[in-house]
Amino acid sequence: MDELLEIMQTAIRAEVEANKLYRRGEQSATSDDARELFRRLAEEEEQHKQMLLAKYQEMTGQAFTQW
Numbered sequence: 452m453d454e455l456l457e458i459m460q461t462a463i464r465a466e467v468e469a470n471k472l473y474r475r476g477e478q479s480a481t482s483d484d485a486r487e488l489f490r491r492l493a494e495e496e497e498q499h500k501q502m503l504l505a506k507y508q509e510m511t512g513q514a515f516t517q518w
Contacts, residue, residue, distance in 0.1 A: 452510075459507050460517055466500035467518070 470493050477489035507515045 456507070456511065459503055459510075460515070463500055463503045463507065463515055464518070466496050466503060470496040470500065 473489045473493035473496060477486050477493060480486040480489055504515050
């Protein structure tokens, strides 16, 4: 189970970093279409993160705090 939790922790951190990347893309995009695409991608990453956080808490009984 330790390996699975380590994988989940890595995945949570990856979702956070992807969200940041897409938010930067949204801010620097030069067209409305590109901004919208990056905004939607960032929102998807946030949803993924929330799902992983919920599963992590379900598995461990604790909130994820290892950012």
